Amino acid sequence: MQIEKNKSLKEFNTFGIDCAAKYFISISSQDELLDALRSEIHSKLFILGGGSNMLLTKDIDALVLHINLKGIEVVNETNHHVFLKVNAGENWHEFVQYCINNDFGGIENLSLIPGNVGTAPIQNIGAYGVELKDVFESCSALHLETLKNKEFSNSDCKFGYRNSIFKNEVKGKYIITDVTFKLTKNEHAKRISYGAIKNELAAHNIEDPNISDISKAVIAIRESKLPDPKKLGNSGSFFKNPIISLSEFNSFTEQFPEAPFYKISETSYKIPAGWLIEQSGFKGTQFGDAGVHKNQALVLVNYGNATGEEIWNLALKIQSKVKKDFNITIEPEVNVI
Numbered sequence: 001m002q003i004e005k006n007k008s009l010k011e012f013n014t015f016g017i018d019c020a021a022k023y024f025i026s027i028s029s030q031d032e033l034l035d036a037l038r039s040e041i042h043s044k045l046f047i048l049g050g051g052s053n054m055l056l057t058k059d060i061d062a063l064v065l066h067i068n069l070k071g072i073e074v075v076n077e078t079n080h081h082v083f084l085k086v087n088a089g090e091n092w093h094e095f096v097q098y099c100i101n102n103d104f105g106g107i108e109n110l111s112l113i114p115g116n117v118g119t120a121p122i123q124n125i126g127a128y129g130v131e132l133k134d135v136f137e138s139c140s141a142l143h144l145e146t147l148k149n150k151e152f153s154n155s156d157c158k159f160g161y162r163n164s165i166f167k168n169e170v171k172g173k174y175i176i177t178d179v180t181f182k183l184t185k186n187e188h189a190k191r192i193s194y195g196a197i198k199n200e201l202a203a204h205n206i207e208d209p210n211i212s213d214i215s216k217a218v219i220a221i222r223e224s225k226l227p228d229p230k231k232l233g234n235s236g237s238f239f240k241n242p243i244i245s246l247s248e249f250n251s252f253t254e255q256f257p258e259a260p261f262y263k264i265s266e267t268s269y270k271i272p273a274g275w276l277i278e279q280s281g282f283k284g285t286q287f288g289d290a291g292v293h294k295n296q297a298l299v300l301v302n303y304g305n306a307t308g309e310e311i312w313n314l315a316l317k318i319q320s321k322v323k324k325d326f327n328i329t330i331e332p333e334v335n336v337i
Contacts, residue, residue, distance in 0.1 A: 013051035016233035021064035052115035054335045057308035088118025105188030106135040108215040118176045122166040129191045133159035137182040141174035225296040233302030239273040239330045274298040
């Protein structure tokens with residue numbers, strides 16, 4: 001177990017913010033994790049996964065544990081399904097491609113989402129009509145105080161829109177060490193109802209796509225809209241799409257009949273936050289090295305040396321203007337540290 005002091009976290013967060021960890025340990029085994037948690041290096045802990053869903057606004061005065069546990073294992077199989085146990089440090093997109101290569105279906109629509117497997121349940125990641133909860137079987141998590149493992153079932157996790165029990169009741173109490181997925185081996189339920197996917201498949205004259213075709217379509221769509229964090233610092237979608245009530249929806253569409261929306265239920269509607277931000281005039285704008293991406297207004301970017309505080313101030317400015325223009329509050333999807 002190697003302990004590093006005043007470790008720069010620039011390479012460990014996709015925004016590329018140059019904040020430092022007072023102490024830093026990269027965890028590659030369960031034994032290392034237990035040793036680190038039993039140590040008395042620092043009274044505070046900070047758990048770091050893929051660094052894709054956070055904005056650092058200050059140095060971390062804590063022991064930062066970088067969860068780098070690797071491994072994928074088939075733990076059960078039926079005629080129609082395969083159950084894969086995946087360690088928390090596996091890169092999410094690489095795991096998706098592993099499944100595509102083995103013809104395991106269910107997460108092809110989640111291609112190219114940044115981050116690691118262990119943080120995916122916390123956020124209940126989702127895209128193009130699929131959410132993690134749709135394929136989630138269970139996860140193992142280590143309690144930070146008792147150092148005992150607990151198994152969380154799908155229902156235990158209380159999944160919601162970009163939400164879970166790990167962001168609420170048990171926030172900061174557990175480290176997810178592995179996730180088990182239930183994926184299809186055949187007769188895949190192909191979700192291609194989103195217009196962008198349909199259009200991308202049609203552009204390549206694909207009428208009966210396989211899961212690889214769907215994955216490639218999603219990758220092409222995301223690459224056309226979203227910047228590569230390795231080239232331009234960002235954390236993907238910075239804001240959640242707001243969900244409003246029926247009465248709010250009626251008032252909103254009366255004033256803005258051209259606005260896009262998605263019906264969630266008879267009493268709730270989702271409004272694309274990107275559209276709201278673009279209409280408020282922020283798409284493609286830049287304030288110093290902090291900015292809003294030219295192709296997707298949902299994405300805040302670091303053009304070089306922006307601080308986390310500068311990006312957060314831009315986010316607050318956007319939030320305030322959207323509220324003023326539309327009377328809708330948009331909430332951050334990323335964790336602001």
